[in-house]
Amino acid sequence: MSLYRTELRRLTKRRFTRWMTLAGVLVLLAVLAGVFLTNHKVGxxxxxxxxxxxxxxxxxxxxxxxxxxxxxxxxxxxxxxxxxxxxxxxxxxxxxxxxxxxxxxxLPSTFDFRKGFDEMLVPFTAILALVGFVVGASFVGAEWSTGGMMNLLLWRPKRLTVLLTKLAALLTGLVTLVLTSAVVWTAGFWLVGTFRGTTAKTTSGAWQSFALTGLRGLLLVLTAATIGFALASLGRHTAMALGGAIALAVVGQFGVGILLSMANVTFVEAWLLPTYALAWMQKKVTLEDWDSCNNVSFSGECKPETLDITWQHSSTLLIGGLVLLLGAALWTMRRRDIS
Missing domain, CATH: 1.20.5 (Single alpha-helices involved in coiled-coils or other helix-helix interfaces)
Structure with missing residues (x-):
């Protein structure tokens, strides 16, 4: 029996995977319904x-x-x-x-598909990235905590092959989920534009831009899932990944943000991970320091200092974190005892 097919079947049969996926889909549908109800067609x-x-x-x-x-x-x-x-x-x-x-x-709020759909790919990616992170952490964390990993290695003793095959099955399932959801998401917002806004001027160039943004979103979802998988494998428990994520969000983001603000550091957002995730999706995020106002025009208009965070900066951060965590998970899988 193929190890890959076995792991893929194990992934889809897990109740936690099904419930987490259902929760993510329901949140997406709630966002879609909210946009539909809060917009109106302008005549x-x-x-x-x-x-x-x-x-x-x-x-x-x-x-x-x-x-x-x-x-x-x-x-x-x-x-x-x-x-x-x-x-x-x-x-x-x-x-x-x-x-x-x-x-x-x-005028009442109206949904312009050409202008608004690209922005709606950001919450779509964020929700599925959260689903991918939690499912990825649970998929391998449950194997360690229940002893399933030890039994699996008795059947297939190649440790790295087993771990990477589980990761490949996880990513395959997420690619299927993201692509299927993206089709429904796109069709749903096309209907919103048709009945609650406009779909005019949606050219082939606009569709190409949507596709590229969606591709970046897919890569971000897969990266989040891989990081969750790696953290749970390092700690040999799902709680390791979830606890690390909570610590990063509370201490590494809110705590650092508060400290940097108290220290009057300029461009505090440049030290926060959500800024880089947004820059990855939108290709560039421009931060403004309104406290500077160093360059004042003759009209008295304040022109704040700016800092551009681009997708190249984000890709460096994401690739570095991914290589570090996944490499550590593979190294510990190979070096540590399985007990």
């Missing part, structure tokens, strides 16, 4: 209503400016002391221009 009626609301806001500002200007003139005629409410010249009080009130501001 001529909505456009006309938005125009009326913009005009109404403009007229209110005109009336307010006229009232303030009249009050300013009366205060000057009465010789009322200046209290800072009015400018020296009452002619300076004037309503804003009409084009300052855009009808688009009053």
């Amino acid at each position: 001529p009626a909505e456009q006309a209503r938005a125009q009326r609301q913009a005009e109404q806001q403009y007229q209110e500002q005109v009336r307010w400016a006229e009232q303030e200007k009249a009050a300013c003139v009366q205060a000057q005629a009465a010789g009322t002391p200046k209290d800072g409410r009015f400018p020296p010249d009452c002619e300076m009080i004037s309503p804003p221009p009409r084009d300052a009130f855009q009808a688009e501001w009053f």
